[in-house]
Amino acid sequence: MESLLYRINRRRLLETINVSSSIGASENGGLSRLALSEEDKTMRDIFVEWLHQEKLDVRIDDFGNIYGRRKGKRNDGPTIAVGSHLDTQPCGGRYDGVLGVLAALEVIRVLNENNIETEFPIEIINFTNEEGARFGPPMLGSGGVTENFTKNFIYNIKDSNDITFKQALKSIGYMGEIENRLSNVKNFIELHIEQGSILEKNNTSIGIVEGIQGMSWLIVKVTGETNHAGPTPMENRKDALLATSKMIGRVNDLTKEFDGLKTTVGTLNVKPNITNVIPGEVEFIIDIRHPSNETRANAIESLKEQLSTIALMNDVEITITTDWTSDAVEFSQVVTESIREASEKWGYSSLNMYSGPGHDAKYISQVAESGMIFVPSCKGISHNEQELTVDDDIEKGANVLLTVINNLANGTN
Amino acid sequence: MESLLYRINRRRLLETINVSSSIGASENGGLSRLALSEEDKTMRDIFVEWLHQEKLDVRIDDFGNIYGRRKGKRNDGPTIAVGSHLDTQPCGGRYDGVLGVLAALEVIRVLNENNIETEFPIEIINFTNEEGARFGPPMLGSGGVTENFTKNFIYNIKDSNDITFKQALKSIGYMGEIENRLSNVKNFIELHIEQGSILEKNNTSIGIVEGIQGMSWLIVKVTGETNHAGPTPMENRKDALLATSKMIGRVNDLTKEFDGLKTTVGTLNVKPNITNVIPGEVEFIIDIRHPSNETRANAIESLKEQLSTIALMNDVEITITTDWTSDAVEFSQVVTESIREASEKWGYSSLNMYSGPGHDAKYISQVAESGMIFVPSCKGISHNEQELTVDDDIEKGANVLLTVINNLANGTN
Numbered sequence: 001m002e003s004l005l006y007r008i009n010r011r012r013l014l015e016t017i018n019v020s021s022s023i024g025a026s027e028n029g030g031l032s033r034l035a036l037s038e039e040d041k042t043m044r045d046i047f048v049e050w051l052h053q054e055k056l057d058v059r060i061d062d063f064g065n066i067y068g069r070r071k072g073k074r075n076d077g078p079t080i081a082v083g084s085h086l087d088t089q090p091c092g093g094r095y096d097g098v099l100g101v102l103a104a105l106e107v108i109r110v111l112n113e114n115n116i117e118t119e120f121p122i123e124i125i126n127f128t129n130e131e132g133a134r135f136g137p138p139m140l141g142s143g144g145v146t147e148n149f150t151k152n153f154i155y156n157i158k159d160s161n162d163i164t165f166k167q168a169l170k171s172i173g174y175m176g177e178i179e180n181r182l183s184n185v186k187n188f189i190e191l192h193i194e195q196g197s198i199l200e201k202n203n204t205s206i207g208i209v210e211g212i213q214g215m216s217w218l219i220v221k222v223t224g225e226t227n228h229a230g231p232t233p234m235e236n237r238k239d240a241l242l243a244t245s246k247m248i249g250r251v252n253d254l255t256k257e258f259d260g261l262k263t264t265v266g267t268l269n270v271k272p273n274i275t276n277v278i279p280g281e282v283e284f285i286i287d288i289r290h291p292s293n294e295t296r297a298n299a300i301e302s303l304k305e306q307l308s309t310i311a312l313m314n315d316v317e318i319t320i321t322t323d324w325t326s327d328a329v330e331f332s333q334v335v336t337e338s339i340r341e342a343s344e345k346w347g348y349s350s351l352n353m354y355s356g357p358g359h360d361a362k363y364i365s366q367v368a369e370s371g372m373i374f375v376p377s378c379k380g381i382s383h384n385e386q387e388l389t390v391d392d393d394i395e396k397g398a399n400v401l402l403t404v405i406n407n408l409a410n411g412t413n
Numbered sequence: 414m415e416s417l418l419y420r421i422n423r424r425r426l427l428e429t430i431n432v433s434s435s436i437g438a439s440e441n442g443g444l445s446r447l448a449l450s451e452e453d454k455t456m457r458d459i460f461v462e463w464l465h466q467e468k469l470d471v472r473i474d475d476f477g478n479i480y481g482r483r484k485g486k487r488n489d490g491p492t493i494a495v496g497s498h499l500d501t502q503p504c505g506g507r508y509d510g511v512l513g514v515l516a517a518l519e520v521i522r523v524l525n526e527n528n529i530e531t532e533f534p535i536e537i538i539n540f541t542n543e544e545g546a547r548f549g550p551p552m553l554g555s556g557g558v559t560e561n562f563t564k565n566f567i568y569n570i571k572d573s574n575d576i577t578f579k580q581a582l583k584s585i586g587y588m589g590e591i592e593n594r595l596s597n598v599k600n601f602i603e604l605h606i607e608q609g610s611i612l613e614k615n616n617t618s619i620g621i622v623e624g625i626q627g628m629s630w631l632i633v634k635v636t637g638e639t640n641h642a643g644p645t646p647m648e649n650r651k652d653a654l655l656a657t658s659k660m661i662g663r664v665n666d667l668t669k670e671f672d673g674l675k676t677t678v679g680t681l682n683v684k685p686n687i688t689n690v691i692p693g694e695v696e697f698i699i700d701i702r703h704p705s706n707e708t709r710a711n712a713i714e715s716l717k718e719q720l721s722t723i724a725l726m727n728d729v730e731i732t733i734t735t736d737w738t739s740d741a742v743e744f745s746q747v748v749t750e751s752i753r754e755a756s757e758k759w760g761y762s763s764l765n766m767y768s769g770p771g772h773d774a775k776y777i778s779q780v781a782e783s784g785m786i787f788v789p790s791c792k793g794i795s796h797n798e799q800e801l802t803v804d805d806d807i808e809k810g811a812n813v814l815l816t817v818i819n820n821l822a823n824g825t826n
Contacts, residue, residue, distance in 0.1 A: 245661035276700050289643060
């Protein structure tokens with residue numbers, strides 16, 4: 001099959017998305033469809049029906065992940081998996097996760113209506129509780145099947161009403177079997193909205209996601225000496241905020257030393273925070289990201305040294321502790337190359353980029369050669385009812401997904 | 414009289430201070446003697462008794478200020494006034510204000526026991542509600558008699574229990590007559606603790622206060638653009654905190670351009686203050702002080718320009734508004750010279766300096782040639798139960814006060 005002979009049915013895909021947008025619809029055009037809620041159950045039931053309509057072999061695993069399997073010529077061969085999640089944030093958007101699942105369904109429909117047989121089987125997946133809004137942490141379904149979390153851990157997580165994940169899963173009727181978990185996967189592809197504004201600002205339709213940035217949060221505590229602003233001479237001061245202001249400059253300049261590094265100081269608190277009192281203590285948190293774990297580690301090491309020097313020169317004490325770290329993920333070059341080729345064939349503009357947020361593909365990449373396709377988010381807004389990806393971009397993203405899935409399932413890439 | 418023939422009675426002064434320290438004593442060695450409270454009444458009653466014991470002519474004015482007048486040879490001539498306040502902050506110290514009143518009393522006692530007649534009459538004063546802790550703003554007694562506040566304004570100020578100044582004044586029995594207000598004053602001298610650490614750090618006993626610094630508070634609001642830390646490229650950011658950090662550096666550097674200028678950023682708040690979100694807004698307040706009103710105005714003008722340039726270069730918006738201004742006060746050269754000479758005669762180390770905080774002398778300087786003597790505060794601590802001035806420094810300050818009062822009251826200076 002030459003993939004360009006086939007294209008997705010734009011109207012059908014948009015209508016399918018519209019059905020989803022009506023389930024858990026919030027007042028201002030968004031969605032509130034928390035994982036394992038009644039709304040999630042309704043969406044799942046409809047989704048399972050759609051899978052059956054496409055004659056897929058439907059199964060549910062012990063985390064409630066839903067799989068729809070389409071046979072391949074080599075049905076005992078490895079699977080090409082595609083999907084994302086149907087749950088949302090409270091007052092979230094209509095596209096985050098949803099697009100990746102429903103565009104995958106559209107791909108299956110196109111293959112089916114054209115009677116296309118692929119070499120390898122294709123599995124479309126809806127992962128449970130990606131958002132982590134009801135049951136934290138996020139990505140429990142994909143993290144469960146890849147054994148990043150134990151079953152025991154996941155089952156006992158409670159929501160704000162003290163209902164456990166296990167209870168919620170049973171109550172909506174989606175407690176499946178451990179035998180049904182994802183296995184023998186060759187590739188996993190996730191189409192997702194960017195949740196940033198790079199594609200929009202570059203007037204580009206397709207983001208070829210090379211990986212997910214690694215991230216560390218460093219808590220910096222600067223201790224000086226609280227004193228009255230009136231009598232204390234400038235030269236005798238130990239001003240924690242003045243020292244901090246120099247550190248923030250340094251944190252920013254670090255991105256010029258390490259190519260591709262991103263640093264942000266988003267949280268900063270001053271003590272005692274009184275106008276005529278020299279600040280005795282400032283605590284701030286540095287968010288530091290890079291696609292390479294090694295580069296991030298080197299940058300952190302260098303930064304710690306530089307901040308300590310600033311502290312010394314400003315006569316203040318400093319402590320730096322790592323609050324949280326999430327390692328970078330590098331996606332498969334086979335998959336990114338496949339996405340690049342598909343975009344080119346379709347004549348769509350594309351851009352290589354890294355994802356800031358995590359996604360189900362982060363965990364699945366541990367067991368399969370994986371990749372992600374991004375489509376533009378208007379103004380970069382997500383986790384918000386105003387979230388929007390325009391129809392043209394939805395169509396383009398789904399067309400690229402169709403081509404990539406078809407190529408991978410035929411071993412063309 | 415040659416003043417050096419007489420010295421204050423250290424033991425008596427310390428015992429008098431000890432009596433004060435027992436009235437409204439707080440658990441940790443401090444004082445809680447709010448203006449016009451029961452504790453304040455007890456202190457006032459004892460103070461009035463002490464004044465009577467010294468045969469002073471006691472009078473109370475319509476703000477509750479207490480005066481004790483000692484006749485001079487020229488009893489119709491102008492008065493030499495000396496004093497401070499006996500009220501304290503909640504959990505304040507034992508010396509702030511109290512020292513100035515009780516050392517003045519000690520001066521009177523020395524003059525009396527040595528039968529010294531002065532040319533001009535001497536008045537010792539306890540001003541009502543200097544602290545402003547119960548009835549804000551501060552310095553109501555001294556501000557009232559100098560007509561910086563109207564009687565109507567002062568009388569209607571309410572404390573946190575909705576009790577007016579007037580009600581409180583009546584209820585403790587210290588509502589006096591308008592005719593009793595301060596009048597025909599030649600000089601006013603206030604001995605006070607430094608409330609800073611300059612004297613201590615310079616190992617100096619006497620601060621010759623040349624004036625009270627003028628002060629402005631500028632509210633700076635920096636507006637950038639809130640965005641996710643992950644996807645937003647460094648070059649597309651409008652980071653309000655990064656821009657602010659450069660401004661804080663500039664605020665500090667300004668003190669190198671203007672000799673004697675003091676700048677402090679004590680208050681700073683970040684919005685939304687979330688670790689992985691680029692700050693969209695920062696508001697901070699600049700405290701800027703200088704003994705000269707003109708220099709402070711020039712510095713502010715220069716600073717506004719410089720901050721606007723930083724805003725422009727960092728692609729953020731800035732607004733700067735003046736929150737509050739208090740003009741500088743220049744004390745009388747006759748008085749500061751008298752303090753310098755007295756310190757020299759006693760062989761005490763001294764230092765010319767400016768006061769950061771305001772004091773009763775600020776208002777009285779509008780109607781009389783005024784000045785202040787500072788004595789060291791351990792570690793610069795005040796408005797705190799840990800406030801301390803050591804006995805040696807108390808003695809030295811009071812000796813200088815004795816000499817200055819005596820000289821001024823004899824027209825020697």
